[in-house]
Amino acid sequence: MNEIEELVLKQAGSEHIRVLTEMNQELIRDEQSENRMDYGELYNRMSDFISSDWKAMLLVCKEEIIGYGLYQERKNAYDSAKEEIYLRQYFIRKPFRGRGLGREGVIKLRADVFPKSAALILDVLESNDAGRRFWESLGFKPYYTNMKLQHIKN
Numbered sequence: 145m146n147e148i149e150e151l152v153l154k155q156a157g158s159e160h161i162r163v164l165t166e167m168n169q170e171l172i173r174d175e176q177s178e179n180r181m182d183y184g185e186l187y188n189r190m191s192d193f194i195s196s197d198w199k200a201m202l203l204v205c206k207e208e209i210i211g212y213g214l215y216q217e218r219k220n221a222y223d224s225a226k227e228e229i230y231l232r233q234y235f236i237r238k239p240f241r242g243r244g245l246g247r248e249g250v251i252k253l254r255a256d257v258f259p260k261s262a263a264l265i266l267d268v269l270e271s272n273d274a275g276r277r278f279w280e281s282l283g284f285k286p287y288y289t290n291m292k293l294q295h296i297k298n
Contacts (some may be wrong), residue, residue: 147205147208148248148262151185153257156200164200165190166244167212169237176271201257210245211236213253221247227262234266253260 156164165187172179172186181189193214195254202213214233220226236246249281266284268276 148244151203151205151210151245151248151252153249153252154202154204156194156202158194160200160202160209161187161190161194163202163209164194164212164214167209167235167237168233169235171233173263174235174272175269175275177269189298198232201253205240205245210240212250213249215253215258217259220263227259229258229262229264231266233244246278247282 155277168186168190169183170175172181183185198214198216200214202209203213212235213231215229216233218228218230220228234246234250235247240246254264260290264284265287266279267290268279
């Protein structure tokens, strides 16, 4: 059995907050986010996510946690009959990238976890070229552009 065949999803719970926080720190560094939260702040935020209507799925291969997805089920803002999944964070640890595991994780989430009719929505930072290429390779298309004007100090 190869790695892709051994990839499984497991629901994360409060006992996984530490590992989720560690991976969130790696994600923030990798995507070059402006987020400057320290470990304690990220830990508290992840605790809040897990104890609310957010869900986290661990991606596990050969008994090792290799990544995660943090998501929320929502209704479409313009048509409440339509379901959406907002994937806030999706991360694969560096040693496991480039093997098809990230792609397979998304496929498994869509097939086994997310409602079949739901649109999958996510954000990709402009500074994250690798992330954009990954999502585009799965068929994602830009929907809107969020722009920012930095405050200029006098």
